[in-house]
């Protein structure tokens with residue numbers, strides 16, 4: 044019995060070759076009301092208004108114009124795997140429907156498959172198996188041989204994430220690695236696997252003992268390997284294809300294998316799939332064929348399903364969609380992307396922390412499950428980024444603060460390498476702080492904006508696109524068991540402060556006012572007057588340096604200073620500070636006493652104790668840990684202090700920035 048409240052998702056069927064994997068059905072049913080194609084066709088009038096998403100599995104349901112026209116409330120199509128060549132992206136875009144796939148879930152399994160075919164074809168594993176198992180075999184020939192893999196040359200065509208994973212594996216076989224890709228990888232990445240870039244495909248083909256196709260099918264890569272290219276390969280070479288059948292001119296390949304132009308081929312993909320039973324490729328001894336099983340491991344297929352569910356839930360809740368495919372035409376699509384990752388909350392199993400997850404006790408680092416939260420709340424981007432009430436339990440506020448620190452450090456580590464992806468690494472962006480929503484519904488990551496609006500837009504797009512990858516790395520690296528959706532927010536405040544500081548450094552304040560001169564040491568006055576006059580003459584040369592109205596700015600600064608002084612009149616700074624210190628000391632003592640009194644008597648370690656023990660243990664080792672793990676009262680105070688500082692910075696900024704001409708620093 045389906046839950047009618049859940050969003051309706053169209054699937055092909057529950058059975059048959061294109062049916063949803065039976066191990067996944069229960070997980071899917073937790074979140075969606077699954078409607079099979081047959082149910083839809085039988086009750087089209089009613090269901091067409093209800094179906095919000097299509098879940099493709101095994102290439103079905105087939106997406107065409109007729110189907111899209113009959114689903115007016117369709118929001119998203121999710122597709123398993125990396126390749127999108129079977130979908131008409133322009134048509135999907137024209138219906139205003141979003142698309143997401145699962146490139147990261149298939150990376151390792153497909154790279155493994157590439158290596159399996161490479162090894163099997165080099166060492167003639169299938170033929171060997173036949174000899175070993177044939178009833179006619181009487182002896183094993185000493186002269187039956189294959190090609191050595193160790194130390195040979197591998198040419199990878201398509202150095203996306205799958206290609207790169209293959210290179211990592213090949214390095215273990217001490218292979219010399221050549222690669223051809225639309226874009227050259229970073230030198231450090233090349234060095235890490237010992238790969239050499241071949242700008243010319245021909246060069247790679249001529250030098251390689253194994254040619255591995257790990258590129259996606261686009262009009263540019265269609266029949267990339269034809270008669271001419273096969274002719275460039277060594278007669279001892281092997282061609283491995285884990286991309287798509289149509290990357291190769293299959294007739295030319297048959298001929299090359301029959302006539303000894305190349306030695307062997309390992310093909311996980313052909314066209315069509317499966318090949319007609321009379322196809323010559325099926326008769327060749329020097330070919331290993333597998334039925335397009337690059338991603339066919341239990342682990343990958345589960346990750347694919349989990350990624351698809353995550354995209355569906357996000358799309359249906361109006362959140363940024365993880366792994367959303369930009370709906371440009373396939374002409375521009377690029378090589379495979381991705382590294383595997385998992386969704387912990389979906390299955391409810393604790394992969395990251397193993398045994399601990401199965402224990403009854405609730406740990407301090409556990410956060411609420413996000414499944415129902417995402418499914419039932421109509422939360423939006425705005426809700427996730429909005430500041431929530433500060434009225435949280437004390438225990439939560441300590442926990443939140445500690446988690447913020449841990450997450451901030453982990454996220455900063457992540458952007459300093461290309462682990463998230465190359466685009467993120469290239470941004471060179473810095474995170475200024477992380478703030479978990481008090482109800483753990485979002486992990487808000489503030490990033491320091493750059494000076495150009497164009498750059499900021501680019502950074503924002505790349506970060507948003509990679510948000511789910513950040514989240515999954517945090518989970519798989521066991522930073523936290525459960526990380527809420529990561530949302531990236533421009534830290535305008537830090538940018539504004541940086542800009543004001545920068546401008547103050549270069550600003551020409553003009554001559555000091557009379558008051559300043561009378562108050563200072565006369566000798567300093569002379570010196571400063573001299574320097575001022577030299578500045579003045581400079582400023583007369585460039586009166587609107589950096590687009591700033593210096594005269595107006597100067598007036599505002601002086602007025603601000605006067606107001607500040609007026610505000611402090613009659614108050615001795617020293618005594619005010621002393622008073623503040625005394626109050627804060629008293630507060631600390633009271634809070635310490637209250638904390639002692641509240642300490643529970645049982646042996647069960649409390650979150651605070653766990654946290655404080657860790658804090659004590661780490662104290663000597665790691666100074667920064669101290670910052671992240673301040674005890675509650677210190678944290679509370681720090682928060683209050685920050686708020687006060689924030690307010691005064693805001694006031695200062697708004698009074699200063701009004702005069703900054705075209706620099707548009709209107710808000711803090």
Ligand SMILES: O=C(O)C(=O)CO
Nearest residue numbers: 124125126149337338
């Ligand atoms: O992800 C894909 O597109 C695959 O074909 C994996 O084998």
